[in-house]
Amino acid sequence: DQQVKQNSPSLSVQEGRISILNCDYTNSMFDYFLWYKKYPAEGPTFLISISSIKDKNEDGRFTVFLNKSAKHLSLHIVPSQPGDSAVYFCAASANDYKLSFGAGTTVTVRA
């Protein structure tokens, strides 16, 4: 049962433009959400997180938005850079050890 869903397997964006990655979840007990970036043959790198008590968190070029009523979060990357080309995983936890991951979205930034 996939509790975290990333429905877009891939995203192509031009360098300098905004990348928007989406994530939906079904478990209403989730109260902490994270985004990870992964290059091939490497471990995931933590990018940014948000607690359910907030609706927005910003860190440099990365902003995460949370809409609890819709059980939806998104990651905005502005401006997109070639080094942002990677697989992005959305993850969620319910005050517990376990991270539930989405299937990932492959982002390609075109020059």
Next chain:
Amino acid sequence: DTEVTQTPKHLVMGMTNKKSLKCEQHMGHRAMYWYKQKAKKPPELMFVYSYEKLSINESVPSRFSPECPNSSLLNLHLHALQPEDSALYLCASSTRRGQGHEQYFGPGTRLTVT
């Protein structure tokens, strides 16, 4: 420093071999994790150690045996593996088990079972 190191980077082993994967972190984190990741799939949790004690085993076959010798080290002992166990094995750590504490991942060990 948010570094988790893993050795070896690559490992090829036969189904009758015994090998070990090693993970180390010096961030003072008290929770450590083993994940398995297949190509184009998200990481799957295998084990969680909290304060050097095994707290979670996600129904992992006994041919995988974790060990936490101290708060900085985590091992995964492998024995009699199957070809389908070939995957990227990731170690992660966090400040403690529980919500609000990001897990930091190592680069992984690419395991091939022949």
